[in-house]
Amino acid sequence: xxxxxxxxxxxxxxxxxxxxxxxxxxxxxxxxxxxxxxxxxxxxxxxxxxxxxxxxxxxxxxxxxxxxxxxxxxxxxxxxxxxxxxxxxxxxxxxxxxxxxxxxxxxxxxxxxxxxxxxxxxxxxxxxxxxxxxxxxxxxxxxxxxxxxxxxxxxxxxxxxxxxxxxxxxxxxxxxxxxxxxxxxxxxxxxxxxxxxxxxxxxxxxxxxxxxxxxxxxxxxxxxxxxxxxxxxxxxxxxxxxxxxxxxxxxxxxxxxxxxxxxxxxxxxxxxxxxxxxxxxxxxxxxxxxxxxxxxxxxxxxxxxxx
Amino acid sequence: xxxxxxxxxxxxxxxxxxxxxxxxxxxxxxxxxxxxxxxxxxxxxxxxxxxxxxxxxxxxxxxxxxxxxxxxxxxxxxxxxxxxxxxxxxxxxxxxxxxxxxxxxxxxxxxxxxxxxxxxxxxxxxxxxxxxxxxxxxxxxxxxxxxxxxxxxxxxxxxxxxxxxxxxxxxxxxxxxxxxxxxxxxxxxxxxxxxxxxxxxxxxxxxxxxxxxxxxxxxxxxxxxxxxxxxxxxxxxxxxxxxxxxxxxxxxxxxxxxxxxxxxxxxxxxxxxxxxxxxxxxxxxxxxxxxxxxxxxxxxxxxxxxxxxxxxxxxxxxxxxxxxxxxxxxxxxxxxx
Ligand SMILES: Nc1ncnc2c1ncn2[C@@H]1O[C@H](COP(=O)(O)OP(=O)(O)OP(=O)(O)O)[C@@H](O)[C@H]1O
Ligand SMILES: [Mg+2]
Numbered sequence: 001x002x003x004x005x006x007x008x009x010x011x012x013x014x015x016x017x018x019x020x021x022x023x024x025x026x027x028x029x030x031x032x033x034x035x036x037x038x039x040x041x042x043x044x045x046x047x048x049x050x051x052x053x054x055x056x057x058x059x060x061x062x063x064x065x066x067x068x069x070x071x072x073x074x075x076x077x078x079x080x081x082x083x084x085x086x087x088x089x090x091x092x093x094x095x096x097x098x099x100x101x102x103x104x105x106x107x108x109x110x111x112x113x114x115x116x117x118x119x120x121x122x123x124x125x126x127x128x129x130x131x132x133x134x135x136x137x138x139x140x141x142x143x144x145x146x147x148x149x150x151x152x153x154x155x156x157x158x159x160x161x162x163x164x165x166x167x168x169x170x171x172x173x174x175x176x177x178x179x180x181x182x183x184x185x186x187x188x189x190x191x192x193x194x195x196x197x198x199x200x201x202x203x204x205x206x207x208x209x210x211x212x213x214x215x216x217x218x219x220x221x222x223x224x225x226x227x228x229x230x231x232x233x234x235x236x237x238x239x240x241x242x243x244x245x246x247x248x249x250x251x252x253x254x255x256x257x258x259x260x261x262x263x264x265x266x267x268x269x270x271x272x273x274x275x276x277x278x279x280x281x282x283x284x285x286x287x288x289x290x291x292x293x294x295x296x297x298x299x300x301x302x303x304x305x306x307x
Numbered sequence: 308x309x310x311x312x313x314x315x316x317x318x319x320x321x322x323x324x325x326x327x328x329x330x331x332x333x334x335x336x337x338x339x340x341x342x343x344x345x346x347x348x349x350x351x352x353x354x355x356x357x358x359x360x361x362x363x364x365x366x367x368x369x370x371x372x373x374x375x376x377x378x379x380x381x382x383x384x385x386x387x388x389x390x391x392x393x394x395x396x397x398x399x400x401x402x403x404x405x406x407x408x409x410x411x412x413x414x415x416x417x418x419x420x421x422x423x424x425x426x427x428x429x430x431x432x433x434x435x436x437x438x439x440x441x442x443x444x445x446x447x448x449x450x451x452x453x454x455x456x457x458x459x460x461x462x463x464x465x466x467x468x469x470x471x472x473x474x475x476x477x478x479x480x481x482x483x484x485x486x487x488x489x490x491x492x493x494x495x496x497x498x499x500x501x502x503x504x505x506x507x508x509x510x511x512x513x514x515x516x517x518x519x520x521x522x523x524x525x526x527x528x529x530x531x532x533x534x535x536x537x538x539x540x541x542x543x544x545x546x547x548x549x550x551x552x553x554x555x556x557x558x559x560x561x562x563x564x565x566x567x568x569x570x571x572x573x574x575x576x577x578x579x580x581x582x583x584x585x586x587x588x589x590x591x592x593x594x595x596x597x598x599x600x601x602x603x604x605x606x607x608x609x610x611x612x613x614x615x616x617x618x619x620x621x622x623x624x625x626x627x628x629x630x631x632x633x634x635x636x637x638x639x640x641x642x643x644x
Pocket of ligand 1: 322347354356365368
């Protein structure tokens with residue numbers, strides 16, 4: 001297993017990161033405008049000194065080489081916009097916020113999504129199936145920029161149960177987590193139901209029942225492992241997406257997370273901040289996918305053969 | 308007292324296209340330690356008969372239309388689910404046709420094999436593991452302790468069926484139902500598995516219901532045989548007798564179509580026509596459209612007339628047939644004119 005992980009890291013993760021960094025570097029530079037172009041007019045002399053300070057006067061290839069060397073050392077460079085802070089420290093400040101929000105959303109998605117999926121799979125085509133699945137369909141269709149304000153309106157303004165914005169009290173976590181997690185919950189519910197239906201119709205479930213096992217044991221011991229596999233493979237990219245911040249939810253609820261930083265950086269042509277955030281998110285994605293592969297191999301013995 | 312006494316069992320599947328009458332008024336019984344073979348072509352209701360006794364049919368669409376099945380004096384068909392679970396896997400065990408899909412691919416053999424002991428006998432994990440190893444050894448699997456930690460995909464088909472048999476018999480059930488346990492295996496492995504079931508039966512005195520569509524397989528594994536056609540029991544008899552002298556036209560036709568069972572000198576024949584659609588069973592005897600001996604009353608016979616009944620002469624031992632002509636006129640009816 002360790003060999004498998006190391007091989008994935010060196011032969012897949014590193015090259016992928018390299019490609020991500022390279023593509024983003026050149027794409028950002030191809031976009032019109034520059035980090036200082038929308039500031040109030042600066043003199044040619046000031047502009048020249050700014051460029052020299054950040055190394056923007058060097059040929060692009062040289063800049064690229066320098067950037068890669070820095071990234072390899074874990075240094076994502078300075079921010080143009082936030083002169084006193086490095087990209088590393090900006091990400092270090094915003095990521096924990098997005099991470100926490102993402103984990104709460106994940107918890108919500110897993111508990112409600114997988115729970116609903118299992119319940120729906122047990123009695124197909126009855127109301128305990130149709131009910132959760134209709135809700136799930138709604139959850140998939142409803143975008144977060146609609147759901148978020150709706151929840152805010154109801155629970156924040158009308159009922160006054162929670163604050164309408166901010167990221168301070170425990171209560172502030174609830175609505176953003178639900179808004180962010182709803183779509184994932186809905187998708188998980190559908191995946192789980194499909195996975196469980198598939199497993200529950202297999203011969204080995206009949207074998208388990210013929211052994212006189214209780215329905216609970218049949219589901220927990222015999223069906224869940226195989227039935228949850230599709231959901232687990234979805235969870236990898238889902239978790240990465242959840243914890244790396246989403247601009248929509250973070251701006252609706254005024255949460256100072258990674259999503260806000262990235263979008264602002266894009267508006268400001270804050271080259272190193274965009275690059276740094278993209279490389280960082282790429283890194284998180286790769287780690288999550290790797291974790292999912294490991295989890296799947298642990299759950300499905302037949303996959304372990306090929307390790 | 309019989310170990311299992313099934314009376315007038317009928318099972319229907321209520322589908323969108325109508326009611327599939329899969330099992331119709333079937334009765335049979337089994338003494339402790341006895342072995343009954345159930346024979347019939349594909350779709351004749353063999354599996355449904357047994358699955359319905361164990362509550363393993365999906366309901367809906369399946370529905371028990373009539374009948375009773377007394378096991379040890381308790382009616383399996385009316386037992387509360389929890390009570391029935393206490394019997395399944397403990398007193399009655401079942402093995403299935405396809406060993407490749409009947410074991411759980413996600414669980415170690417040890418987990419699956421020890422489960423009946425943990426659930427039904429309250430054994431400790433260690434004790435159950437030891438007994439599971441012994442059971443694996445008992446069905447002829449070498450190095451059982453190491454094999455227990457493996458997963459089903461690490462076993463061949465024949466080996467998996469051995470594991471299934473070990474799992475089914477680990478609680479020393481009084482009744483083992485084997486639903487075509489050798490059909491999915493190649494011929495040499497088939498013989499080994501049959502031998503294994505025979506040995507287990509001899510050693511533990513387990514009663515066995517052995518389902519097959521191959522009459523030749525019945526020989527040696529069953530004492531008595533019940534032939535099914537279109538959901539009905541058409542004949543029951545001791546095994547040697549049925550080969551010697553079938554007492555239902557369908558059995559006779561079936562025998563002529565089995566290469567190793569037909570009498571030397573007679574031509575090998577397949578049965579003309581196809582079995583009736585279980586959605587639209589014809590009135591009267593379901594075999595009438597294919598029966599060379601059919602006469603007018605056959606297609607008019609009532610359910611009561613088609614019940615298994617004794618044969619007048621030569622009054623063979625414990626033989627019952629559903630053929631109304633044989634019941635009335637005797638076995639000579641089946642002599643080709
Ligand atoms: N879930 C179901 N829904 C509808 N009809 C069914 C269902 N299961 C079985 N049947 C029908 O019941 C009848 C009897 O099936 P059964 O499986 O008992 O046949 P069998 O004698 O075991 O045949 P085989 O040798 O192929 O196993 C068939 O006509 C089949 O189509
Ligand atoms: Mg069958």
